[in-house]
Amino acid sequence: MDVSVKGEYALRAVFELSRRERPEPLKIALIAEAQNIPQKFLEMILAQLKHGGFLGSRRGSDGGYFLARPADQITVGDILRQVDGSFQASKRPFEDEPPDSPFPEMWDRLERALSCVVDRTTFADLVERWKQKRARRVLNWQI
Amino acid sequence: MDVSVKGEYALRAVFELSRRERPEPLKIALIAEAQNIPQKFLEMILAQLKHGGFLGSRRGSDGGYFLARPADQITVGDILRQVDGSFQASKRPFEDEPPDSPFPEMWDRLERALSCVVDRTTFADLVERWKQKRARRVLNWQI
DNA sequence: CCGAATTCCTAGTAAGATGGTGGGGATTGC
DNA sequence: GCAATCCCCACCATCTTACTAGGAATTCGG
Numbered sequence: 001m002d003v004s005v006k007g008e009y010a011l012r013a014v015f016e017l018s019r020r021e022r023p024e025p026l027k028i029a030l031i032a033e034a035q036n037i038p039q040k041f042l043e044m045i046l047a048q049l050k051h052g053g054f055l056g057s058r059r060g061s062d063g064g065y066f067l068a069r070p071a072d073q074i075t076v077g078d079i080l081r082q083v084d085g086s087f088q089a090s091k092r093p094f095e096d097e098p099p100d101s102p103f104p105e106m107w108d109r110l111e112r113a114l115s116c117v118v119d120r121t122t123f124a125d126l127v128e129r130w131k132q133k134r135a136r137r138v139l140n141w142q143i
Numbered sequence: 144m145d146v147s148v149k150g151e152y153a154l155r156a157v158f159e160l161s162r163r164e165r166p167e168p169l170k171i172a173l174i175a176e177a178q179n180i181p182q183k184f185l186e187m188i189l190a191q192l193k194h195g196g197f198l199g200s201r202r203g204s205d206g207g208y209f210l211a212r213p214a215d216q217i218t219v220g221d222i223l224r225q226v227d228g229s230f231q232a233s234k235r236p237f238e239d240e241p242p243d244s245p246f247p248e249m250w251d252r253l254e255r256a257l258s259c260v261v262d263r264t265t266f267a268d269l270v271e272r273w274k275q276k277r278a279r280r281v282l283n284w285q286i
Numbered sequence: 287c288c289g290a291a292t293t294c295c296t297a298g299t300a301a302g303a304t305g306g307t308g309g310g311g312a313t314t315g316c
Numbered sequence: 317g318c319a320a321t322c323c324c325c326a327c328c329a330t331c332t333t334a335c336t337a338g339g340a341a342t343t344c345g346g
Contacts, residue, residue, distance in 0.1 A: 002229070005334065011246065027292075036240075041335055047294070059293040060343020076249065086145070100276040102269040103154065106219065106260070113256040117249070126245040133243040148305065170321070184306055190323070202322045203314025 007084040009037045010045050014054070014079055018071035018123040019130065025057065025064025045083060052082040072124035080118060087114060150227040152180045153188050157197070157222055161214035161266040162273060168200065168207025188226060195225040215267035223261060230257065 012035040017026055028046060032039040046065050049055045056068045067074065081087050097103065155178040160169055171189060175182040189208050192198045199211045210217065224230050240246065 004332095008246075012240075015245070029292090038335065040337080043293080044335090057293065058343075059291090059341075061291045062344065063292045063342085065293090097155075100273055100280055102158070102272040102276065103151075105272065106264060106269070110257065110260045113260050114253065117253045117256050121249060126249070129245040129248065130243055133245065137243055147303095168321095172321090181306065183308080186322080186324095187306090200322065201314075202312075202320090203316095204320045205315065206313080206321045208322090 003080060004084050006041075006045060007080050009035070009042060010049060010079050010083040011076060012037065013042060013046060014049065014067070014074065014123055015126055015130075017055070017065065017067050018074075019127045021071070021127075023066065025062070025066045027064040031065070048083055049079065052078075054078060054082065070124070071127060072122045074123050075119050076121045076123075076126075077115065077118035087111075087118065146223060147227050149184075149188060150223050152178070152185060153192060153222050153226040154219060155180065156185060156189060157192070157210075157217065157266055158269055158273075160198070160208065160210050161217075162270045164214070164270075166209065168205070168209045170207040174208070191226055192222065195221075197221060197225065213267070214270060215265045217266050218262050219264045219266075219269075220258065220261035230254075230261065 013031050016031050016035050020026065028043055029039060031037070031046075032042045046055060046057075050057055050065070050068075054068055054074055055065050057063065057065045077087060156174050159174050159178050163169065171186055172182060174180070174189075175185045189198060189200075193200055193208070193211075197211055197217055198208050200206065200208045220230060
């Protein structure tokens, strides 16, 4: 019941792409350094995210990765489901259980509770919160 | 991000103990059969739950396991945390992140959302729902 | 067209988690 | 004493996780 390291890396990478709201592609090496992620591992993850349709890329000298759509249309849930596989509490119908088991209903509730967080948090939200945090820190620092 | 098979077994075992609200201990073999769980594996799980203080046991001819406290004072979260280890979304302070990362806050929210389900669902609740389901099924069956 | 920079693709791999199994010792009730 | 049960420890096969290696394909500046 936890998000894998790979999942965290994926989130951080997409966050990095979101916070620099630029159209030019960002190189793997830069993302890796900025977010402290092993570069070759990140390569795999970004490829997966591209395959899922969340990122685009360009090769060659000035290549790199970019968001395939605006940051307010990509959610944390999207990314986690893409790299960590499902986001369910339990495999759906679970064969060997009796017909009136109370558990499937609970798994449903769990899943809805999770979804309320991950599917409602976009990367635009995260960037917004990050900017606020930073502003407050700078303010404190000046006093 | 899913509950292990071991976790599910543990829940089903405690549910089995809860639904027969009897003081006499229930044998491992019976629980294993009723809930379709490999017996030797279940032995391990029950030992772990006893160690965690949720179950008690008695050896010998008439031995078995029983709830260490009433079913309305054992939650799903208790059991899952005991057998699956932590129930956190991410390891807490995550060293290599910048100070104003927006993620820790999100993990907090996720954890609270999870907790709202698993720490508020007691085995008494589960038994209650199971009884209602069964009653409804019997009713339909009679029509 | 050359060559440097970059993404893309296919493997491989070491360590740990998962989902068990087996054998026998310790208690208990009769 | 004896049978039934829990208790404990070790083992094992398979899968997942978190990477790493090496090179092919593409792009761009010249």
